[in-house]
Amino acid sequence: MNHVLYDAPGPRAVVRNRIADVVVVAVLVVAIGWIIYRLYESGQFELRRWEQFQYIAIQRQLLEGLWNTLRAAGIAAVLAIVFGAMFASARISDHVWIRVPATVVVETFRAVPMLILMFFFYYGSLQYDLGLSPMWAVVLGLTLYNGSVLAEVFRAGLVAVPVGQREAAYAIGFRKNQVVRTILLPQAVRTMLPAIISQLVILLKDTSLGFIITYNELLYVGRQMGARQEFGFPYIPTYMVIAVVYIGLCGLLTLLANRLEVRGRRAVKTARSPLSSDLPANRDTARPDKIPMGKS
Amino acid sequence: MSSVLLDNWELFRIGFLTTIKLFLVAGALSLVLGTLLAACRVSSLPALRAVGTGYVNTMRSTPLVLVFAFLVFAAPKMGVELPSFFWAAIAALTAYTSAFICEVVRSGINTVPAGQAEAARSVGMTFLQVLGIVVLPQAFRAIMPPLTSTAIALLKNTTIAAGFSVVEAGSIPAAMAERGENQMVTLFWITVGFLILILPLMLAQRWAERRAAVPA
Numbered sequence: 392m393n394h395v396l397y398d399a400p401g402p403r404a405v406v407r408n409r410i411a412d413v414v415v416v417a418v419l420v421v422a423i424g425w426i427i428y429r430l431y432e433s434g435q436f437e438l439r440r441w442e443q444f445q446y447i448a449i450q451r452q453l454l455e456g457l458w459n460t461l462r463a464a465g466i467a468a469v470l471a472i473v474f475g476a477m478f479a480s481a482r483i484s485d486h487v488w489i490r491v492p493a494t495v496v497v498e499t500f501r502a503v504p505m506l507i508l509m510f511f512f513y514y515g516s517l518q519y520d521l522g523l524s525p526m527w528a529v530v531l532g533l534t535l536y537n538g539s540v541l542a543e544v545f546r547a548g549l550v551a552v553p554v555g556q557r558e559a560a561y562a563i564g565f566r567k568n569q570v571v572r573t574i575l576l577p578q579a580v581r582t583m584l585p586a587i588i589s590q591l592v593i594l595l596k597d598t599s600l601g602f603i604i605t606y607n608e609l610l611y612v613g614r615q616m617g618a619r620q621e622f623g624f625p626y627i628p629t630y631m632v633i634a635v636v637y638i639g640l641c642g643l644l645t646l647l648a649n650r651l652e653v654r655g656r657r658a659v660k661t662a663r664s665p666l667s668s669d670l671p672a673n674r675d676t677a678r679p680d681k682i683p684m685g686k687s
Numbered sequence: 688m689s690s691v692l693l694d695n696w697e698l699f700r701i702g703f704l705t706t707i708k709l710f711l712v713a714g715a716l717s718l719v720l721g722t723l724l725a726a727c728r729v730s731s732l733p734a735l736r737a738v739g740t741g742y743v744n745t746m747r748s749t750p751l752v753l754v755f756a757f758l759v760f761a762a763p764k765m766g767v768e769l770p771s772f773f774w775a776a777i778a779a780l781t782a783y784t785s786a787f788i789c790e791v792v793r794s795g796i797n798t799v800p801a802g803q804a805e806a807a808r809s810v811g812m813t814f815l816q817v818l819g820i821v822v823l824p825q826a827f828r829a830i831m832p833p834l835t836s837t838a839i840a841l842l843k844n845t846t847i848a849a850g851f852s853v854v855e856a857g858s859i860p861a862a863m864a865e866r867g868e869n870q871m872v873t874l875f876w877i878t879v880g881f882l883i884l885i886l887p888l889m890l891a892q893r894w895a896e897r898r899a900a901v902p903a
Contacts, residue, residue, distance in 0.1 A: 396796075396804050396822065397731045397814050408732055415734035433765040502885045503878050504843035506850075510860050514870035592748075599750035603850035610752055617760060626761040634749060634757075641748035 430627065440625040443616065444632070456612030457636065463526055463608065464595045467533035471594065472587075474538025479545035480571065493542075500539040506600055508532040513604045525606035529598060537594045544586050548579030582655060588648035592641050599637075609633055691863075691872040698862055703880050705773070705855035709845040710884075713780035714838060720781060721788025726818060728793055739789065746786035751847055755779045759851045776848035784841045791837055795830035796822055831895035839888050843881070856880060 400408055430436060443449045481493035500508070509532035516523035523531075552575050560570040580587075602610040613633045617626035692699060727739035746754075758775045762768070769775040799822050807821040827834075846857030854862075856877055863873040 396729055396817055398808060400731065404731075411732050412734045415732060415738065419734070419738060429765045429767065435765060499882070502839075502843075502882055502889070504846040504857065504881060506846040506857055507874060507877055507881065511871070511874050514860060514864070514874065518870050596748075596750040599752040600847070602752050602756070603847070610750070610756060614756065614760070624764060626764050630753065630757050630761050634753060637750055637753060638745060638748040642744075645748065 434623070435627045437623065440623050440628050443619065443622045443625060444628075449616065452612055452616070453609075453632075456607065456609040459526070459601075459606070460595075460598050460608040463529050463533070463598045463601065463606070464591075467530045467537065467594055467598070468591050470530065470534040471537040471541055471590075474534055475541025475545055478538065478542035479549065482542065482546050483549060483571070485567070497539045497542050500535045501543075503536075505532055505536045505597055506603060508535050509600060509604055525601060525604050528604055529601040529606050529608075532600070533594055533597060536597075537590055540590055541587065544583055544590065545579065548583035548586075549575050551582060552578045585648045585652040585655070588644055588651065592644045592648070595641060595644065596637070609636065688872055688875075691868050692876045695863065695866070695868065698859055699856075699876065699880070702854060702856040702859045703884075705853065706842075706845050706857075707884070709773075709776055709780065709848060709853070709855060710838075710842045713777050713784060713845070714841055716777070716781040717784035717788050717841065720785035722792055722823070724785060724789035725792035725796065728789065729796055729818070731814065743786045743789050746783055747790075749783075751779065751783045751844055752850065754783050755847055755851050772848075772852045776845075776851060776853045780841060780844060780848075783844070784837065787837050787840070788834070791830050791833045792823075792826065794833075795826035798829045799825045829899055832892050832899060835888055835892035835895060839885055839892075842884060842888070 434440070478493050478497050481489050482497065484490045484493070509528050512523055512528035512531045513525060515521060516528065549571065556574055556578065557570055560574045565574070598608055599610045601608045602614065605611070610633060613629045616629045617624060619625065724739050724742060727735040728743070730736060755776070758769065758779050759772065762775075769778055796818075803821055803825065804817050807817045812820065845855060848855050849857030849861070859877055860870060860873055864870060
């Protein structure tokens with residue numbers, strides 16, 4: 392995609408590139424080989440360090456950790472979307488006394504580290520005896536942060552719908568509520584779906600902060616498994632398994648987001664086809680790619 | 688309210704100083720590593736591109752806490768020991784953040800008009816010259832706003848180091864719990880501290896956004 396930066400290689404460049412490729416691959420092989428050697432040398436491939444995955448009780452413990460991760464992510468995702476929708480509509484309100492507090496809330500929760508938000512619920516529950524389990528501290532922390540980010544995503548989506556849509560709806564006598572709900576929102580959600588899913592990937596990853604406030608999620612289980620002396624402290628095997636699970640889950644969601652994005656782009660193109668047919672063909676290449684925003 | 692802050696001033700001061708240190712060191716290292724990764728991802732060598740893509744995609748799908756856990760708990764088991772928890776935190780934050788910076792830089796490279804690179808090539812510049820002298824300086828202008836977002840994310844992510852024995856701002860609540868101080872007030876002051884640290888970054892972002900919005 393960045394062939395802008397270099398010409399189609401001539402015969403000499405082809406040879407040079409091939410040599411450079413071989414060098415890169417060689418360096419990579421050496422690096423990976425060194426890692427595997429270190430793993431082997433420190434006995435990470437010994438059977439006793441992998442043994443524990445055979446035990447039903449330990450498999451069940453891992454699955455329980457995964458379930459806890461997914462459960463916290465699921466609840467927080469639903470709550471964050473509700474929170475986001477509420478605050479996005481508050482932020483586009485015509486009343487100053489709704490708009491300003493909503494803006495303050497959204498901006499504050501976006502600026503505070505998520506771990507600190509979780510601490511508020513975790514320590515707050517201990518101090519005032521609220522009886523919130525660590526899971527709810529995780530879920531509420533995730534909701535406030537991701538809800539605020541989603542509020543901005545929704546708002547940006549509503550603003551991005553062409554002005555004509557809104558004007559036409561007002562012209563035929565719609566009220567603001569109707570305009571937003573029946574005209575703007577359906578169109579905004581479609582364009583915003585990839586961004587929403589990317590944010591949910593972040594939310595899923597951030598459930599791992601529960602590790603620090605003793606929520607029994609996947610990473611917390613991993614710490615316990617890795618610390619078992621009878622299996623020779625199998626931290627590395629355990630974290631390898633957990634990394635594969637996280638990367639798989641997030642990879643699937645990202646794939647979905649990319650699919651939707653490609654589909655959305657195609658849909659827009661077909662809708663415009665009568666006009667765009669006489670525009671230069673490379674119109675799209677001149678347009679900047681989307682710049683990823685937001686947090687980790 | 689303020690007595691919690693004033694009585695434990697030393698704890699807050701040391702905590703936030705370490706946070707700032709983590710942010711600056713990891714930020715500088717991520718910027719370098721992220722730009723190098725972006726250069727890999729746009730290079731003409733398929734092998735380098737694959738390395739860059741593989742690294743970025745893996746890192747972006749891995750929770751930062753897992754990166755921390757791996758470096759602090761697992762790496763010593765294979766004989767890779769970092770000098771201190773502080774440097775383990777730096778390594779984890781850098782490994783993670785540079786993947787995001789890579790993506791920001793790469794998208795910035797895409798905003799530079801193709802003619803710029805073509806003109807640079809036509810006067811005989813090499814790939815590295817085109818990238819370093821012509822494309823990247825222009826790209827960095829366009830990516831200042833998203834780069835600040837990544838910086839803010841990094842600043843907030845430093846709190847995770849608290850879970851891995853680094854005494855920084857995120858570890859203040861646990862220490863205060865031992866002293867029997869009011870936790871909510873403690874957390875309030877930590878929040879204020881982070882807002883003070885983040886505010887200049889946010890203002891810089893607004894400013895960069897306005898500047899980038901003016902057609903060049």
